[in-house]
Amino acid sequence: MKTYYNPEDLKKFGDISEWQEKLGEKFFDYYGAIFQDGALTKREKTLIALAVSHAVQCPYCIDAYTEESMEQGYDEEQMMEAVHVASALKGGATLVHGVQMMNKYKDLSM
Amino acid sequence: MVKLYNKSLLSQSDSLSDPKNQLNLLDKVNLIPFQENLKKSNLFPLKPINIDVFQVNIGKMCNQVCKHCHVDAGPDRKEIMTRDTMHLCLDAIDKTSCSTVDITGGAPEMNPDFRWFVKELFKKNKKIIVRCNLTIIVANKKYNDLPIFFKKHNVEVVSSLPYFNSKKTDAQRGNGIFDKSIKALKMLNEVGYGIEGSGLVLNLVYNPTGAFLPPNQSVLEADFKIKLMGKFGVQFNNLFAITNIPISRFLQYLLVSDNYKGYMQKLVSSYNPMAASSVMCRNTISISWDGYIYDCDFNQMLDLKVSAKEKHLSKYNFEELLNRNIIVNQHCYGCTAGSGSSCGGSVT
Known part of the structure; x- marks a missing residue:
């Protein structure tokens, strides 16, 4: 069955450089640098990445950062809490627009 | 998650109970041969540096049946070392400059x-x-004095505890194992094991509870110390993070859970030349219950005896062993992935 997402494609991520080498290389250098220990540890960044993976709803990222989070020693509870943070932001971002709706509603009402 | 039997491969009559079938399976995976990577790292043939650790597997009998066990140990396994073979070990130790x-x-x-x-x-x-599985201490009254026996003979205790909660621990080692392990750890702490300044060393071993690599050892150790002390009042010295080697019951798990290919690819892609130069087989030899000599406990379970003329303790030849080529195969990627892995934890 054909699907839009194939888990095997994640291993081919690097192939994007074949059609635009310079930009591809810059991106992967940047990506690699981001996940080094810095003001935040690699471990902390992994959990942020796991949450963001859910927020951007990227199945490749979810697979990759679930495994990476396990390899960084996070457990189920911690990982699900991170997903809830993403959910809170996504939900909050939707709901806060309710204020805009309320403003517009009031503007159009007598 | 997959359902696995809490039985040895042998008692399940699983084809993997024959090491030849495990080796065939490892050979079939279309991945870079381990030897090739060693060659690139200028480490092939892999040679010993010395023999500092004389590891003796005195039997496959166990009160537990852990799902990842590379020995395929369990209550049904009757292979145990006799006193005669122990005498051979003692003679060999006298001829070996091991600490x-x-x-x-x-x-x-x-x-x-x-x-x-x-x-x-x-x-x-x-x-x-x-290497004490902890629960043996509380399994029977006759074992309750083990902490005192260990202390009397200045034994360093190394014990597996894959996580600081029962869910993960029991998933790997069997129902109720975590609670019993905590009870045993408290008994060890009571006589001084793991307590700073006592001189009695209690190290814990972490194995991933699934098809993934272990976390950073020092980060995990800090986590374990906080959680075990905070929740249970348990203390220990060091945590060894050990990678699961794709053999025996862990291999069965990988196959049944459809993680085999992905796990092998992960191990190969994580090959670390620094770890390869520090693998434990370069300073260890491993003796089986029946007195045969192997490069490591994993080769022992795959029945890959040392590449030397004399393969049995009855004709132990230290010089020949020091000059042998260490036998390597695809399972060796488990010891060279990421930070590397040994019986003493990560190697880099």
């Missing part, structure tokens, strides 16, 4: 000559490590 004797199993304490063997080693003034 440490590392006793493993199964549950080594279930061997009726275990205590005799430890006493003999104590007389030789060797550092003695016992």
Whole structure:
């Protein structure tokens, strides 16, 4: 069955450089640098990445950062809490627009 | 998550109980041969540096049936080392410039000559490590005094505890194992094991509870120390993070859970030349319950005896062993992935 997402494609991520080498290389250098220990540890960044993976709803990222989070020693509870943070932001971002709706509603009402 | 039997491969009549079938399977995976990577790292043929650790597997009998066990140990396994073979070990140790004797199993304490063997080693003034599964201490009244016995003979205790909660621990090691392990750890703490300044060393071993690599050892150790002390009042010295090697029951898990290919690819892509240069087989030899000599406990379980003319303790030849080529195969990627892995944890 054909699907839009194939888990095997994640291993081919690097192939994007074949059609635009310079930009591809810059991106992967940047990506690699981001996940080094810095003001935040690699471990902390992994959990942020796991949450963001859910927020951007990227199945490749979810697979990759679930495994990476396990390899960084996070457990189920911690990982699900991170997903809830993403959910809170996504939900909050939707709901806060309710204020805009309320403003517009009031503007159009007598 | 997959359902696995809490039985040895042998008692399940699983084809993987034959090491030849495991090796065939490992050979079939279309991945870079381990030798090729060693060649690129200028490490092939892999040679010993010395023999500092004399590891003895005194039997496959165990009171537990862990899902990842590379020994395929369990209550049904009757292979245990006799006192005669222990005598051969003691003779070989005299001919070896090793500082440490590392006793493993199964549950080594279930061997009726275990205590005799430890006493003999104590007389030789060797550092003695016992790989204790913890629950054996509380399994039967006759084992309750093990912490005192260990203390009396200055044994370093190394014990598996894959996580600081029952969910993960029991998933890997069997129902109720976590609670019993905590009880045993408290008994060890009571006589001084793991307590700073006591000189009695209690190290824990973490194995991933699934098809993934272990976390950073020092980060995990800090986590374990906070959680075990905070929740249970348990103390220990060091945590060893060990990678699961794709053999025996862990191999069965990988196959049944459809993780085999992905896990092997992960190990290969994580090959670390620094780890390869520090693998434990370069300073260790491993002895089986029946007195045969191997490069490591994993080669032992795959029945890959040392590449030397004399493969049995009855004709132990230290010089020949020092000059041997270490036998490597695809499972060796488990010891060279990421930070590397050994019986003493990460190697880089």
